Amino acid sequence: MYIHVEPVNDKNREAVLALKIHETQKGFVESPEQCLKEAAEEKCWRPVGIYDGEQLVGFSMYGYFWQYLPLGRVWLDRLLIDRDYQGHGYGHIVLPMMIEKLRSEYHRRKIYLSVVEENQGAIHLYEKFGFRFNGETDVHGEKVMVLKETLKRSAERNVN
Structure with missing residues (x-):
């Protein structure tokens, strides 16, 4: 497996x-x-498109929003694995990869995302990697989760 992301473009x-x-x-x-x-x-x-080698298997979208003062917020707003590739472990590979990408690109420790309360599969995945609900809801009524700790600590906790 060679999992990587590529910006969405004309190609x-x-x-x-x-x-x-x-x-x-x-x-x-x-x-x-x-x-x-x-x-x-x-x-x-x-x-960004999510690829396994040259095969597109999913999509993600992220960004930095300065409006959230004083430091702004980095959002991992979308993570979608195509239905034909679900159940193959891509979510467990892509989520930590995206966390590291966002931390490297934006130099922020906290990463935010929002999730529909009924989406228990996604919530379980996010919690496994250290995201926790912070009591907020976004403009669409989705519950906000935040990752505060380092990914390494989160992953170590899930091994035990």
């Missing part, structure tokens, strides 16, 4: 737009089409 846009989730997951995450539209309107968003 991979159509493939990203073709990513699908299971019917039971609809309403848990926005479609790639909705995400790319939002990224075109809000330039702080960074949409």
Whole structure:
């Protein structure tokens, strides 16, 4: 496995737009089409395709929002694995990879995300890597989670 991310561009846009989730997951995450539209309107968003080698297996979107003073907030806003690639461990590989990417790119310790309360699979994954609910909700009514500690400590805790 060679898992990596590539910015969404003219070469991979159509493939990203073709990513699908299971019917039971609809309403848990926005479609790639909705995400790319939002990224075109809000330039702080960074949409990326998730690849295993040359095969597109998913999509993510992240960004830094300075409006949250005093330090701003780094958001891992979307994480979607195509329905044909779910259940193969990609979420467990991609999430820590994205955490390290965001920390390296933005030099912030805390990373925020939001999740639909009924999306127990995603919540379990996020909690496994150290995200915790902080009592906030976002503009869409989703519950906000924050990762405060280092990924290494979080991963060590999950081994025990």
